[in-house]
């Protein structure tokens with residue numbers, strides 16, 4: 001039997017910079033980066049997808065897509081990228097207790113969850129970033145109505161998962177209101193190999 005993959009969850013409200021900083025970690029430290037939201041958006045647009053419409057309606061309402069769909073996409077992507085001994089950043093998941101229990105049921109015992117990075121930002125900052133991005137992103141949920149719904153789901157469903165990870169002693173919390181470079185400096189310091 002090969003080595004179990006290592007997983008770091010990356011959580012934080014919409015627009016806190018999860019995708020931006022994970023892309024840098026991928027480049028600098030060779031992590032595989034899986035954005036659950038990107039996988040769902042790809043599945044939504046895939047020809048012949050049986051869940052396309054359902055995914056679209058959940059995303060537009062800022063709601064958490066049924067877990068078995070997301071977990072299946074994550075596991076498949078991990079296997080495609082190289083399961084054994086792989087190092088994965090799982091961005092934007094688990095966003096609810098239902099997500100977490102589905103993950104534990106399907107992949108829980110087969111992977112090492114090392115930690116959860118948690119990005120913290122005020123709603124004012126998140127909203128400004130998302131509205132700015134919405135001018136060009138083409139994302140159907142980058143408009144003020146959907147953004148408010150995403151904030152609400154984050155408060156009600158995702159914060160309790162982060163609280164659980166804190167109790168488990170695996171949450172690493174970072175304020176991400178500063179510039180991309182300043183946030184990256186903090187993250188880089190967390191990840192860079194110990195020199196001693």
Ligand code: UP5
Pocket residue numbers: 012013014015016017018019020021035036037038040058059060061062063064065066070091092093094095099129130132133141150176177178179180181183
């Ligand atoms: N930006 C980033 N960092 C900045 C900084 N430090 N200073 C200034 N600007 C900064 O960044 C967002 C924007 O801000 C960009 O323009 C960036 O340049 C700028 P990004 O890195 O994209 O932030 P991120 O946290 O990744 O924001 P995202 O919008 O992707 O967060 P969400 O968590 O809302 O989106 P996600 O794609 O994860 O999920 C979308 C929807 O999919 C969910 O609402 C849900 O309906 C569904 N979903 C599920 O149901 N289940 C899942 O498991 C995952 C998603």
Ligand code: MG
Pocket residue numbers: 018019035037092
């Ligand atoms: Mg993202």
